[in-house]
Amino acid sequence: MMLEVGSFKAASCAGLSRRAFLRAGASVPAALGLAPLASALAGEQAKAKSVLVVWLWGGPSHLDTFDPKPKAPQEYRGPFATIQTRIPGVQFSELLPGLAERSHLFSLVRTNVNFSGDHLIAGSIGLTGADEGPGGHPPNFGSIVARQRPAQRLPTFVSLANGAIGDGRGPMKGYGGGTFGQAYDPFMVSCSPEGKVEIPALRLIDGLSPGRLDDRALLLGELDRVRRQADRPSFAQWDEIHQRAHALLNSSEAQKAFDLSRESASTREAYGHTAFGQSCLLGRRLIEAGVPYVQVNWSRLVEVLFPFSDYGWDTHAENFELLADWHGPILDRAASALFTDLSERGLLESTLVVCLGEFGRTPRINEIASRDHWPQCYCSLWAGGGVVPGRVVGSSDKNGEFPVNDPVTPATVGATMLELSGISTAERAQLRVLEQGRVIHDLL
Amino acid sequence: MICCRAAIAVVAMGALAAAGEPRRLTHDGRLKLAPVFMRDGQELAYSVHDVPNRVTVMRMSLADGTQSRMFPETEQHLFDAAVSRDGRYVAMARSSGSPQLHLVIKDTAQNTEGTYNPIEARAGIRCPSISPDSTRVIFGQSAPGGQQIASVDMKGGDLKLLTRAAGINTHPHYSSDGREIVFSSSRDGDFEIYVMQADGSNVRRLTDSPGMDAHPRWSPDGRRIAFTSRRDGNYEIYVMNADGSNPWNLTKHAERDDFAAWHPGGKQLATISERSGDYDVYLFDVP
Numbered sequence: 177m178m179l180e181v182g183s184f185k186a187a188s189c190a191g192l193s194r195r196a197f198l199r200a201g202a203s204v205p206a207a208l209g210l211a212p213l214a215s216a217l218a219g220e221q222a223k224a225k226s227v228l229v230v231w232l233w234g235g236p237s238h239l240d241t242f243d244p245k246p247k248a249p250q251e252y253r254g255p256f257a258t259i260q261t262r263i264p265g266v267q268f269s270e271l272l273p274g275l276a277e278r279s280h281l282f283s284l285v286r287t288n289v290n291f292s293g294d295h296l297i298a299g300s301i302g303l304t305g306a307d308e309g310p311g312g313h314p315p316n317f318g319s320i321v322a323r324q325r326p327a328q329r330l331p332t333f334v335s336l337a338n339g340a341i342g343d344g345r346g347p348m349k350g351y352g353g354g355t356f357g358q359a360y361d362p363f364m365v366s367c368s369p370e371g372k373v374e375i376p377a378l379r380l381i382d383g384l385s386p387g388r389l390d391d392r393a394l395l396l397g398e399l400d401r402v403r404r405q406a407d408r409p410s411f412a413q414w415d416e417i418h419q420r421a422h423a424l425l426n427s428s429e430a431q432k433a434f435d436l437s438r439e440s441a442s443t444r445e446a447y448g449h450t451a452f453g454q455s456c457l458l459g460r461r462l463i464e465a466g467v468p469y470v471q472v473n474w475s476r477l478v479e480v481l482f483p484f485s486d487y488g489w490d491t492h493a494e495n496f497e498l499l500a501d502w503h504g505p506i507l508d509r510a511a512s513a514l515f516t517d518l519s520e521r522g523l524l525e526s527t528l529v530v531c532l533g534e535f536g537r538t539p540r541i542n543e544i545a546s547r548d549h550w551p552q553c554y555c556s557l558w559a560g561g562g563v564v565p566g567r568v569v570g571s572s573d574k575n576g577e578f579p580v581n582d583p584v585t586p587a588t589v590g591a592t593m594l595e596l597s598g599i600s601t602a603e604r605a606q607l608r609v610l611e612q613g614r615v616i617h618d619l620l
Numbered sequence: 621m622i623c624c625r626a627a628i629a630v631v632a633m634g635a636l637a638a639a640g641e642p643r644r645l646t647h648d649g650r651l652k653l654a655p656v657f658m659r660d661g662q663e664l665a666y667s668v669h670d671v672p673n674r675v676t677v678m679r680m681s682l683a684d685g686t687q688s689r690m691f692p693e694t695e696q697h698l699f700d701a702a703v704s705r706d707g708r709y710v711a712m713a714r715s716s717g718s719p720q721l722h723l724v725i726k727d728t729a730q731n732t733e734g735t736y737n738p739i740e741a742r743a744g745i746r747c748p749s750i751s752p753d754s755t756r757v758i759f760g761q762s763a764p765g766g767q768q769i770a771s772v773d774m775k776g777g778d779l780k781l782l783t784r785a786a787g788i789n790t791h792p793h794y795s796s797d798g799r800e801i802v803f804s805s806s807r808d809g810d811f812e813i814y815v816m817q818a819d820g821s822n823v824r825r826l827t828d829s830p831g832m833d834a835h836p837r838w839s840p841d842g843r844r845i846a847f848t849s850r851r852d853g854n855y856e857i858y859v860m861n862a863d864g865s866n867p868w869n870l871t872k873h874a875e876r877d878d879f880a881a882w883h884p885g886g887k888q889l890a891t892i893s894e895r896s897g898d899y900d901v902y903l904f905d906v907p
Contacts, residue, residue: 246809250765250766250787250807251765251766254788255788255810255811255832257832257850259853270831270850273853273854445896445898446897447897448897449896449897449898450651450897453897482697482715482718493721493743493744494744497746500834501653501878502651505876505894509897541765543740543763544740544742544743544744545762545764545788546762
């Protein structure tokens with residue numbers, strides 16, 4: 177069993193500080209989905225029973241991945257060769273041979289646009305469809321699904337990440353429930369290269385191991401002690417959260433879903449023994465178990481050449497080395513395995529997979545032989561859940577700087593995802609989310 | 621003498637691998653870069669993602685497989701190690717609190733270090749190589765619109781720019797006599813292998829293949845060059861004659877093989893190879 181709950185460092189209970197208590201209360205979401213928090217409206221008409229977002233945080237270079245420009249001037253095109261995909265006339269960077277070979281399983285949008293070159297802002301817009309308003313930040317697409325389609329015995333919205341998604345200034349606001357409230361924040365789970373799964377939100381009581389959580393008397397005693405220490409409103413929230421967490425611990429479905437050791441060695445190898453690879457595999461397991469919305473985040477701590485700049489695909493420097501040495505091969509292996517695995521298990525038809533970052537990177541190579549932020553044009557991959565595979569939607573101009581046609585905004589991305597998930601325009605209007613978003617009909 | 625000692629080191633590991641069967645030297649599976657032999661082939665250094673937020677240089681005994689951090693006193697990121705022929709100098713890329721990648725040249729005999737910091741605040745150096753006479757260090761350096769190959773003395777001074785070509789020019793490596801430098805360049809499109817005189821003159825292109833040809837390493841006897849190639853659609857280690865003729869695929873594996881490093885004996889290559897989803901150091905015999 178490789179599921180590890182929280183970070184239990186000792187067998188003895190060291191008690192719970194008020195600070196730790198409040199932290200736990202603030203970090204555990206009702207996206208656990210153990211108790212329906214809204215009416216389940218969707219279902220019969222949804223083409224996508226589940227959504228799996230592969231979030232390439234940091235902003236991948238579109239020219240060096242899915243929209244190469246081999247005929248562009250030297251100062252744009254970069255050093256990588258291009259390879260033919262299965263889609264006639266469509267080429268990818270040579271760094272992605274596995275995905276090129278599997279291009280019959282997905283479609284590609286080459287005209288994504290965002291409205292900010294700032295990671296935190298663009299990331300939030302990219303995952304919610306809109307910028308922050310007077311009432312707060314809009315909810316993550318997954319939070320909308322969590323509200324409309326809560327799971328019964330599993331978390332509804334799971335985010336797989338090695339820590340909070342953000343940059344040196346802090347986490348991005350659009351990661352969770354936003355105006356819907358913390359109740360719709362994602363259930364955060366991390367996964368190591370070895371496949372060790374950790375659930376930081378369940379770091380409830382220092383020193384309390386999963387085994388000891390099963391000791392009801394001990395647990396109740398601890399709760400009594402906590403109750404005496406904490407103010408009542410906070411405790412009420414924490415108690416509900418704790419009960420959900422405890423229920424999750426005791427849910428055989430959840431324990432199976434989070435246990436990567438149940439996968440064959442060959443399957444785990446196929447994804448690669450990287451945090452991102454094993455997270456993709458865990459994402460597939462969660463989808464298979466019935467989790468409606470999973471966001472697999474490009475693992476932090478992959479590109480560690482710069483200790484202060486641990487932001488995924490944010491390759492302001494050493495772009496070409498990082499992509500050739502680590503990012504390209506890791507992404508190609510994991511994402512290829514994910515598409516193949518979902519397809520072979522018959523899950524792709526009912527699972528919408530969307531792979532993208534918050535923006536692209538400057539087509540013109542910068543003054544230090546790398547690429548900076550570029551929200552004016554980038555790419556996204558779409559597969560399953562009603563998406564017709566093998567298509568390319570839109571095109572960028574000759575140097576990859578701007579869309580030639582049909583810019584696809586984050587609101588359009590979100591509206592398409594929700595529409596395929598059975599959350600209609602009317603429902604979105606009722607919720608006052610993504611009201612302006614149109615659907616990418618060319619994908620359907 | 622070097623060859624004899626090197627051969628002893630390898631045999632001490634437990635006999636040579638069978639022909640075509642590489643020997644796996646590490647077993648942790650972590651992300652790795654840039655192996656290089658040292659101490660006449662008795663040890664091997666490589667860069668590894670050793671903790672969640674650090675890349676460091678490890679040294680490994682080929683006799684017993686023991687490993688340790690080469691510079692345990694520093695928490696800074698160190699990678700792309702190059703070791704002088706006599707083992708006295710170690711040149712590396714180093715990063716700490718800024719986007720800049722510095723060149724550091726450690727003199728292990730004097731316990732001193734020379735450094736070279738690119739003028740541009742975000743620029744970096746990669747892939748250093750030390751001349752056989754231990755007088756110069758060459759490296760790839762980011763520059764406006766591309767990368768160029770430059771050299772400095774062992775104190776990090778006397779900068780000389782050796783290439784002024786379009787594209788990315790990097791992965792330089794000295795020939796065993798120090799007269800020539802083999803390197804990768806995208807000046808004509810994608811990465812290909814080129815060679816030039818040590819002063820940057822007389823550039824000649826050695827490869828012309830679809831896909832990346834990169835990370836070239838000159839053999840100790842100067843007669844061959846090993847390099848990474850994607851010409852067959854996958855990262856493989858190829859070996860060719862020093863004039864670019866007769867390239868052949870050494871590794872022939874569906875997974876990735878990269879970062880070749882010649883053993884001083886000239887009959888083996890260490891690589892960073894991905895097998896079953898793990899990244900480890902492997903040792904291949906070279907016919």
